Amino acid sequence: MDGTDLAGRPVTRPRVPAWPVLGYYLTSYRRTWRSGVFTSFLLPLLTVLGFGVGVGAYVEQGVGGVDYLDWVVPGLIASTALQVAVLESTYPVYSGFHWSRVYSGQQAAPLRVGDILTGHLAFVLLRVLLSTTAFLLVAAVFGVLRSGWALAVPPVVVLLGLAVAAPVFAVSAVVPTDNHLTILFRFAVLPMTLFAGVFFPVESLPVGLRGLAYLSPLWHGVELCRAATLGVAPPWPLPGHLLYLAGWALVGCLLALRVFRRRLVV
């Protein structure tokens, strides 16, 4: 509703209300981006050297005929997306409700709960995009990108980021203390990172565990990234992987909106 107020002054509201919310996070990020950029490049560099070159030397036959370094890097890119997405959706969201109370400040402005959530999620996805792009550039330097399809990695990791960040937003909004967030890292992020096909193919897992890997959003992200950088077809038909991730993203967003509303509109 625009127009004028009772005193005849124009009522101003942002055209896209989530935009200034994203603007807030960018203003905050501006304070730390320099050190952030440094680690964004350094971390992939060290992991590529450590896992690819170091561990890779012991995996002489490669994986399915592919050099271990070429095989593991797309997995590491997807797992970086997971780490950043979870890190940015746990403590910052918890803080928005309990410490900085930034959400209640935003709520007093003409923003709706959906705008507050969208703006913050957009920032998380931007962070995911930036760190994985940095990783992709390092990978390009090491010559491990074997196909032009590598350009599909950024949109894939953004989808993976949303599939992970949205449900984690919901979790961070409902946990009673920040200690509960460590459970998420121990029982979701860590096992996913280890067993969802980042470092070795899930086919090496016992059948039962393999099912769990298929359920994790990370495995789908890993396989899509790997298919892209190697220029091969993913294990499932492409729409299958994409729809599975989109399902996590959609359910996650609906859940997050629901719990954000329940927390803020009381």
Place this chain on the structure above:
Amino acid sequence: MTGARPLIHARGLVKRFGDFTAVDGIDVDVRAGEAFGFLGPNGAGKSSTMRMVGCVSPPSEGELRILGLDPVRDGAAIRARLGVCPQVDSLDPELTVRENLVVYARYFGIPRRVARQRAAELLDFVQLTERADSKVEPLSGGMRRRLTIARALVNEPDIVLLDEPTTGLDPQARHLVWERLFRLKQQGVTLVLTTHYMDEAEQLCDRLVVMDGGRIVAEGAPRALIERYSTREVVELRFAAESQEKYAGMVAGLGERVEVLPDRVLLYVADGDAAVAEVHGRGLAPANVLVRRSSLEDVFLLLTGRTLVE
């Protein structure tokens, strides 16, 4: 301007949280240009009322119109015209003073250039210009509160809502905040504030409601309320510890009313000095005697039997 239509109009307004009723059917009208107060102790339902008026908390029952609009349907449009200074601040301590204002102005769709200019004016108004580029984190409580007030003004609001604007501030910081709020009031800004400080209510409010247990127990101008519910003067008598009850009986009949507090006896009288003479005439020697004018604190005590600040 608005004619007779009140900016805030509430009838039978109720807020429940599960089984607990925080606001229990209140009627309120706030007119343009008024400084209106909700006075009451902690837990009286003031903050819950403010959150409903601020369109972030839907009423459980009753009628509420802000600027003539329905907060549930037009919440965002109403909030575009409100300025809110919450009890617990939600400033970003990592951003600078100026950045906090500019970022917040952007939430209202104010162009960046205008936002910067307005931030500079408001920082001047709340006397924080010198700290504009300092982070919020090291600021004192009083400075943070002034910054929050500046933030509440960034959209040139029709109504400014202040929830306990000086709670937790030292006396000097409180006076600085009062002085700024008084200036806003003189500029004709409609102020709505909650407080449990009677001096704050007396100084700032044209009209107020006294709240207790989610209900309004009295309404009027501060002076009128005092005249209506209390006597002109009050004599405070402090007797030896644990003996207030005993002496209260001995001074009964000296005034219109006697109130016994844990540490003193209050005597409500028209003429304080005469009453003190009478107390001494009865052979009583209280450890301490104070004669003062009646305040809103007395109104609250007389209406509810309890003190505002415990």
